[in-house]
Amino acid sequence: MNMSEIATEGLLYKQAEQYIRESYHERSVPQSQMLARLSDIRDEINEIGTYNHTIEELTYGAKLAWRNSNRCIGRLFWESLTVIDARHVTNTDEMAQVLFRHIREATNEGRIKPMISIFPPASSRAVKPPRIWNHQLVRYAGYETESGVIGDPASVAFTTTCLSLGWRGAGSAFDVLPLVLSLEDGEPSLYPIPEELVKEVPIAHPHIEGIGELGLKWYAVPFVADMRLEIGGIHYTAAPFNGWYMGTEIGARNLADDDRYNMLPDIAAAMGLDTTSAFTLWKDRALVELNIAVLHSFREHGVTIVDHHTAAGQFKRFQKNENDNDRDVTGRWSWLIPPLSPATTHLFHSSFDDEIKLPNYFYQN
Ligand code: ARG
Secondary structure (H helix, E strand, O other): OOHHHOOOHHHHHHHHHHHHHHHHHHOOOOHHHHHHHHHHHHHHHHHHOOOOOOHHHHHHHHHHHHHOOOOOOOHHHHHHOEEEEOOOOOOHHHHHHHHHHHHHHHHHHHOOOOEEEEOOOOOOOOOOOOEEOOOEOOOEOEEEEOOEEEEOHHHHHHHHHHHHOOOOOOOOOOOEOOEEEEOOOOOOEEEOOOHHHOOEEEOOOOOOHHHHOOOOEEEOOOEEOOOEEEEOOEEEOOOOEEOOEEHHHHHHHHOOOOOOOOOHHHHHHHHOOOOOOHHHOHHHHHHHHHHHHHHHHHHHOOOOEEOHHHHHHHHHHHHHHHHHOOOOOOOOHHHHOOOOOHHHOHHHHOOOOOOOOOOEEEOOO
């Protein structure tokens, strides 16, 4: 991010004040304590140009940022987020150790726990803010070859970066990329993830054998690593988080999109479908069976996953909880509807206000 985005001291206090007032009120902290805290924050900003969140402020802020994530259908569980305070790290080796622990504990042998690790925030003194260069902590490489991309086309640019930093992949369609980490000097360091930490699920269908024979797999946990967490004017530029997968993310997008793994023609072939005419809806039939295979395989391997109908039902409960607490639910309709059979869920027939509330998670370059 651009350092000019970091608030000047007056603005920073204002942003802090808004967060402290709202969150202390929600947490039912007595007014006197809240006012005392605001005066401490004012002093700290005057003295050092910024302020440090207490562990409670950090934890609640990360949870609120999830609750405010308009694109997320899984927000019912916002209060269950486990927050790892990693603001003390001083080098990328320590950062990698925290991330390895995050991967192990969140994967939890398949019983996935929503978790976030929060590294030191961007400081106005630093030239560069702390960053994880990966899009997700665990993701597959993509190699451009003369006969097309091997692996995940979405990873081609980042894979090139890893190769230029000296990494060598095996060249399969499912090579797990290394972590690329940088702190204030901006110099990237590579950390291959120990294999035993990366849980993966081979994809097979409950009765269409040919689908299992395609050799597909996916990793168990989506760890989004490149978003910025903003709480009370403080920008946490390295704050990777995870939930668990909704099946369609893998079955209707990652493995299905024609600019990703583009597997629908292979699935259709495994099903013996006639693919000469769109009119037969072979793509739709292949899509449904691929999604059944993803859900079935994750369940067989004891890895948490949710189908899109159940997830929509959970979102409905979230909407009710929020309304019961006199809060309105913001959302982005185009992201909340699932990519498979959207009109079978209530989301398709609803509309949402996409206003961005703070705290929140933001894209960064
Ligand atoms: N859609 C992304 C993927 O397929 C993951 C985004 C986060 N998803 C989640 N269930 N928390 O890898």
